[in-house]
Amino acid sequence: MTSETGPGRGESAGESADLLLPLWRALVVFRMITWGFACFGVWTRWDGIVRPSGAVLQLAIMGVWTVIASIGYSRHWGRRNTRLAVADLLVTVGCMYATLLAQPLLDIRAGASVLTSVWAAGPVIALAISRGRDGGLLGAATISLALLSLRGVDNAAKMLSNVQLLLVAGIVVGYAASTMRAANRRLREAIAAESATAERLRLSRSIHDGVLQVLAQVQRRGTAIGGEAVELAGLAAEQEVALRTLMASRPVDGAGGRADLCGLLLPLATTRVDVVVPADQVMVPAAVAAELVAAVKEALSNVDKHAGPDARAWVVVEDLGTDVLVSVRDDGAGTTPDRLDRAGADGHLGVSQSIRGRIRDLGGSVGVRTAPGEGTEWEMKVSRT
Numbered sequence: 001m002t003s004e005t006g007p008g009r010g011e012s013a014g015e016s017a018d019l020l021l022p023l024w025r026a027l028v029v030f031r032m033i034t035w036g037f038a039c040f041g042v043w044t045r046w047d048g049i050v051r052p053s054g055a056v057l058q059l060a061i062m063g064v065w066t067v068i069a070s071i072g073y074s075r076h077w078g079r080r081n082t083r084l085a086v087a088d089l090l091v092t093v094g095c096m097y098a099t100l101l102a103q104p105l106l107d108i109r110a111g112a113s114v115l116t117s118v119w120a121a122g123p124v125i126a127l128a129i130s131r132g133r134d135g136g137l138l139g140a141a142t143i144s145l146a147l148l149s150l151r152g153v154d155n156a157a158k159m160l161s162n163v164q165l166l167l168v169a170g171i172v173v174g175y176a177a178s179t180m181r182a183a184n185r186r187l188r189e190a191i192a193a194e195s196a197t198a199e200r201l202r203l204s205r206s207i208h209d210g211v212l213q214v215l216a217q218v219q220r221r222g223t224a225i226g227g228e229a230v231e232l233a234g235l236a237a238e239q240e241v242a243l244r245t246l247m248a249s250r251p252v253d254g255a256g257g258r259a260d261l262c263g264l265l266l267p268l269a270t271t272r273v274d275v276v277v278p279a280d281q282v283m284v285p286a287a288v289a290a291e292l293v294a295a296v297k298e299a300l301s302n303v304d305k306h307a308g309p310d311a312r313a314w315v316v317v318e319d320l321g322t323d324v325l326v327s328v329r330d331d332g333a334g335t336t337p338d339r340l341d342r343a344g345a346d347g348h349l350g351v352s353q354s355i356r357g358r359i360r361d362l363g364g365s366v367g368v369r370t371a372p373g374e375g376t377e378w379e380m381k382v383s384r385t
Contacts, residue, residue, distance in 0.1 A: 019184040023129045023177060024079055027122065028070045034119040035059075035066045041117050048112070054101030058115055061098065065091050066119075073126065085130045089123035089139055093146045096120055109152040120147075124166055128174035132181075136170025259289040261324060262317055265296060269315075273300060277317045282324055284384050291358045292326055292380065298354035299328040299378050307332020307375070324384055329377040334370045355380070 042055050049055050069088050072078025099108065099115045108114065120143050128136030144163045151159055222229040261284050262277035269275040284292070296315055303313045311332030318325040355378065359366045364382030 019180045019187070020079075020129060020177060023173070023180070024073050027125050027129065028073050030125065031066050031070055031073075031119070031122050034117065034122065035062055038062060038115060038117045038119045041113065042115055045113065049102050050104060050107065051102050054098075054103075055115060058095060058098040058101055062095050062116065062119060065095070069122070069126075079130070082127065082130045082135065085123060085126035085135070085139075088126050089142055092116065092120050092123050093142065096143075096146050096150065099150065105150070108150050109155060114147065114150055121166060121169060124170050125173050128170050129177045131174070132178040133171055133174035136174035137167065138170075140166035140170040257286050258283045259286040261289045261292060261326075264289055264293045265315055265317060265326075268293075268296065268300065272311070273303075273313045273315065275315045275317075278319050280319070282317060282319050282384075284324060284382075288362055288382060288384075291362055292324075292382065295355045295358045295380055296326060296328055302376075303328075303330045303332060306335070311375070320381075322384055323381055326380045327377060328380075329375065331375045334372050334374045334376055336372065337368065337370065340368065340370070 039059055042049065042059060046052060065088075069078075069084065069091075072084045078084040096114055096116050102115060103112045114120075124136060124139035124143060127139035131138075140163075143166055144159075147159060147162065148156060218232065222232045260281040262282050266275050266277060300313055300315070303311055307313070307330045311330050313328060313330040316327045316329070318327075356366045359380050359382060362382045364380060366381075367379040368376065369379075370376040
């Protein structure tokens with residue numbers, strides 16, 4: 001956040017884009033104007049005030065606190081938590097009771113004005129901006145109770161309009177602040193994602209123009225030369241795949257505890273594993289994504305152990321709208337469904353627990369197609385919600 005005149009020396013550029021700044025600035029203006037109204041009210045009722053010196057002292061205290069609060073609300077330290085807003089509420093309640101320095105309690109309950117007037121609504125707005133609707137309601141209730149204690153229960157009906165205005169102000173400003181805070185969070189995430197994407201594209205161009213071309217050349221030359229150079233070609237091929245996977249990776253975290261399943265699966269690509277995902281993100285609950293990734297890793301582990309040294313595997317993600325389908329297919333030795341079932345009975349729990357168990361716990365379904373010499377294909381389907 002920033003001060004009213006621009007970013008402070010210790011404040012970041014991200015804080016200067018805070019969408020709540022206009023509300024805080026409006027509160028500062030409101031505080032100053034309403035203090036002026038309170039002073040004008042005392043001046044117009046000067047002859048009816050029993051102890052004018054007490055009224056002057058009260059206005060002076062209100063003026064000093066208005067300056068302190070205005071400076072605080074104009075700085076990041078005053079807006080980053082609710083301490084200043086709570087202090088504002090307590091000081092304002094104290095200033096309301098300070099009316100007793102100018103007017104006896106019996107006169108106030110007989111109809112004399114509480115000298116704070118509209119100035120007392122300041123902390124209601126501050127708490128609404130800082131803590132949303134609940135903060136606004138807390139501030140409105142506190143000020144209303146203080147006013148009721150001064151006016152007396154017999155005058156509660158006359159205070160109804162003032163209480164309603166305080167409650168409406170707290171709710172409306174609180175709702176607006178909560179909405180703007182959520183919009184500000186999404187804006188920051190979008191800016192961060194855009195910056196990360198731009199940097200990734202820049203690095204991708206540099207890698208493509210340099211490192212990838214060298215690795216591809218090493219792979220071709222090593223294969224052509226043969227002998228020990230074939231091993232070097234294989235290493236170059238693995239590093240090429242790793243770099244391409246890194247270049248294709250994207251942010252996986254999302255709002256509300258959700259994650260991009262595609263971003264989590266892309267790093268599993270190797271020279272023997274191809275990962276095919278949609279162009280758009282496939283957002284699922286983070287816990288669901290973690291379990292799906294673990295099941296896919298177990299299926300790929302089975303490919304390494306049982307499909308054969310030359311087997312290749314493909315991981316495919318399909319977005320079905322309300323559901324997500326993840327398939328893991330290989331062209332290896334294959335087996336029979338009966339052997340898969342017997343493996344679980346024999347104590348080999350990779351299939352029964354790590355794959356089927358995980359998806360079943362998510363409320364999804366698992367299908368498998370396999371035959372000797374025809375490879376194996378797993379299909380894992382879960383709900384996105």
